[in-house]
Structures are given as C-alpha cells and as structure tokens.
Amino acid sequence: EAQVTQNPRYLITVTGKKLTVTCSQNMNHEYMSWYRQDPGLGLRQIYYSMNVEVTDKGDVPEGYKVSRKEKRNFPLILESPSPNQTSLYFCASSLSPGTRAGEKLFFGSGTQLSVL
Amino acid sequence: AQSVTQLDSQVPVFEEAPVELRCNYSSSVSVYLFWYVQYPNQGLQLLLKYLSGSTLVKGINGFEAEFNKSQTSFHLRKPSVHISDTAEYFCAVSGKGAQKLVFGQGTRLTINP
Numbered sequence: 036e037a038q039v040t041q042n043p044r045y046l047i048t049v050t051g052k053k054l055t056v057t058c059s060q061n062m063n064h065e066y067m068s069w070y071r072q073d074p075g076l077g078l079r080q081i082y083y084s085m086n087v088e089v090t091d092k093g094d095v096p097e098g099y100k101v102s103r104k105e106k107r108n109f110p111l112i113l114e115s116p117s118p119n120q121t122s123l124y125f126c127a128s129s130l131s132p133g134t135r136a137g138e139k140l141f142f143g144s145g146t147q148l149s150v151l
Numbered sequence: 152a153q154s155v156t157q158l159d160s161q162v163p164v165f166e167e168a169p170v171e172l173r174c175n176y177s178s179s180v181s182v183y184l185f186w187y188v189q190y191p192n193q194g195l196q197l198l199l200k201y202l203s204g205s206t207l208v209k210g211i212n213g214f215e216a217e218f219n220k221s222q223t224s225f226h227l228r229k230p231s232v233h234i235s236d237t238a239e240y241f242c243a244v245s246g247k248g249a250q251k252l253v254f255g256q257g258t259r260l261t262i263n264p
Contacts (some may be wrong), residue, residue, distance in 0.1 A: 125194055137183035137202045142194030151254040
C-alpha cells in the first residue's frame with residue numbers, strides 16, 4: 036500500500052531536549068515536505084526537499100533542521116525544542132517536480148508534539 | 152507571493168442539505184488550486200484540483216469546485232451532504248513554477264442529523 040509513515044504519532048517532551056520525527060514514503064517520490072498545523076493558521080511549510088541531498092526552507096524554518104540522505108526518508112529534527120513548537124506536524128510527498136507542476140501531495144497521519 | 156482566504160472557519164449544515172465552502176486567493180501569477188480534506192485524526196487527502204481547462208472540477212465523494220478567475224475564487228460545493236462528510240477542508244494554491252503550496256486557514260464542516 037502506498038503511504039507516508041510518520042513516527043511517533045504523539046510526543047511529549049521538555050524544552051531543550053533534542054528530538055527527531057521520522058518520515059518515510061514507499062512511493063519512490065522525489066519531492067518531500069514538512070508542514071506544521073496550528074488552529075486558525077492552516078498548514079505552514081517548514082522545509083522541503085526536491086531530491087536526495089537537496090533541501091530548502093519553507094515559510095517557518097526557524098528552530099528546525101532536516102536531512103535527505105535517502106530518497107525514502109525525510110526526518111525533521113528539533114535541536115532545542117521550545118513551547119512555541121507545540122503543534123501538529125505533517126510530512127508529505129509527491130512526484131517530481133512537486134507542487135510547482137500541480138502534483139498531488141500524499142500526507143502522513145501526523146505527529147502531535149507537545150513541548151513543556 | 153500567493154495567499155488563500157477561507158471565509159468561514161466553521162460551517163454547520165443538516166444532513167442532505169447542500170453546502171458551499173468559500174475560498175478566495177491572491178496571486179500575481181497563474182495558479183494551480185486544490186481542495187484537501189482532513190478527517191478526524193488523519194492526514195490530509197486530495198479532494199480535487201484545478202490545473203487548467205474546464206473551470207468546473209469534479210472530485211471524490213460528490214464534491215465539485217468552480218474556478219472563477221475574475222473573482223479569484225475556488226469555492227467547493229456538494230449538493231447533498233452526509234454525516235461522513237464531517238471534516239476540516241483546506242483550500243490551497245500553488246503558483247505555477249513556485250515550489251510552495253500555500254494553505255488557507257481551514258473550514259470545519261459539521262453535519263447535523
């Protein structure tokens with residue numbers, strides 16, 4: 036089954052404790068992206084990747100890092116989480132060249148992060 | 152830059168009634184337009200999209216949307232809703248050639264029996 040898998044589904048942590056949210060897709064998609072969803076703000080893009088070793092900032096990249104060492108994986112790293120990063124996070128993927136050609140995004144089920 | 156405004160944060164309707172969820176966008180370039188749906192505790196999935204051609208686009212689950220370039224709108228409609236349509240709906244726009252999909256704030260559709 037074609038899918039985007041995120042882990043963990045729920046995560047509670049404390050300020051400053053490094054964490055990684057994993058994302059993996061089995062569709063051989065070149066394009067992958069991370070979004071955060073906050074009430075009243077919709078989804079905002081954090082980072083995206085056009086292919087292996089190619090990443091770029093979205094609208095809200097501060098406090099986040101990503102890497103793309105393999106095509107299927109696109110982890111989101113919070114080096115020093117803060118309470119304002121409490122949010123619902125979604126990973127998404129699509130065929131190349133991604134949204135600039137109107138490609139459909141496939142979303143993971145989300146990771147609810149709480150930073151205390 | 153593109154932006155999207157969904158004019159209603161919540162829309163309550165009765166089962167089998169028609170519904171329209173409104174979406175307006177702004178962009179200085181030609182755009183692609185999308186509607187995504189998020190069922191409770193799930194990720195988003197594509198309902199329909201407009202790339203070019205006919206301005207009336209049909210999607211899954213009986214939904215359709217009409218692209219109106221002069222009014223910069225892309226409203227979503229369904230003639231008769233079901234309880235299972237309860238979800239949050241997101242309008243999104245991507246400028247042609249731009250590597251970013253901009254989402255609206257979302258509209259929560261609640262269907263009452």
